[in-house]
Amino acid sequence: MLDGMDPHLLRTYVTVARLASFSQAARELGYTQSAVSQHIAALEQDLGAPLLTRRPVVPTPAGERLLEHAGPLLLRLDAARADVVRIAAAPRHGLTLATTPTALAPAVLAALPPAGVVLRVLTRAEIPAAVATGAAELGLVDGLAAPSDPLRLPDVAPLTTHGIAEEPVSVLLPARHPLAGRTGLRLGDLRDARWLDAPDAALPLAQAHPATAGGAFRPALRYEGTDLRTLTALVAAGHGLALLPRSAATGATGTVAVPLTAPRVVHRTELLHGGAPAGAAGEVVRGLLSGGTGRG
Structure with missing residues (x-):
């Protein structure tokens, strides 16, 4: 410019x-x-x-x-x-939290104040911008990463991020799928499977490509929404497989969640904020940072 x-x-x-x-x-x-x-x-x-x-x-x-x-x-x-x-500005009493659908772990929900919270479910790409521009005081983003590695986030502004949770990843399959009885699955063995391309509801396939040594996935259907019920219904109906954090994959009707055993990746959730959060936002940050590591 x-x-x-x-x-x-x-x-x-x-x-x-x-x-x-x-x-x-x-x-x-x-x-x-x-x-x-x-x-x-x-x-x-x-x-x-x-x-x-x-x-x-x-x-x-x-x-x-x-x-x-x-x-x-x-x-x-x-x-x-x-x-x-x-x-x-004076600290706000309320709180707007921008989040992906799979980042709302039980610990996050427990840390929210009992009133005055607005939850905005956005795409992963939209959340850093929402926090940077003040549309949300806090943001939660998630994705695939090696254990303890930070997520790669767009550099939209000077934001502080904290890793607040990591959990295992599961492959979500229809209950009648031939691989549904496995105790674990290697992602590299699923290159020829039918996948759902659901970058804003499931864990993005694009993040899995490097983990499979360049092997191409074959999306059978693209879902551009953020609703997890719709995603799991599509899997149950046989339209494709999906990667999800274990907590989100377990118990969905008509599906089976099989642990991902290779590559060694986890579902990582990070908390984003700008400056020094105060008021309700500051309370939530303090509540979530026991054991978390920040980076700015």
Whole structure:
């Protein structure tokens, strides 16, 4: 991004590109359509390159490249604002916690205050941004990792993370699956199995690829939701296998959870926050950090 680029112009450009419409962007941003056009023209003049074709409204190659930079840059600006506001503001009595569906372990639920909590189930990619921009005071993310290794999280802002839980991983199969009676399964032996591609409900297959020495999985169905009941129903109906933490896999109707014996990975859950959490958020952090390790 060039020195002196106006973030208001950049935000207008991102909105126009996302909506593929000057008029819709004007309505969303609260500007006139003329003002939106002036913003785009000023940005194009500043960069010396056309960013959008007008009919249809589509980013040019230069515009596509700018979009790759714009998202992280704008997120950093929003995170900086939220961080400063967080320091200056009085502690909140309530708490918004952003979480994946598989990160809500019993210890987490026990640490929550009895009232004033809002739980937002988001995708793994959305949670760091939600915490960084102040949309949530705390975040819970999870995934596959070697024992005691931290998760690889996007660098959206200076956030502090704490490892708060690790548990075994299970392969969830239909109850009538030929492998349902096994006492353990090696992931490398399941390359030819039918899998559910459910990155936001199950543990992501993308995280399992390196663990199987590059062996490709064959997704039979893609599920883009976050509901665990829907995921387990799909497994029970024979649409594919899924990787889940043991606590989430056990007891689902019509399925069997078989322990994953190789590779040696665990389901790891990490707590995210910005700055020094206070109020209800601070109480939850203190309640969860017995034995946890933080990294910032």
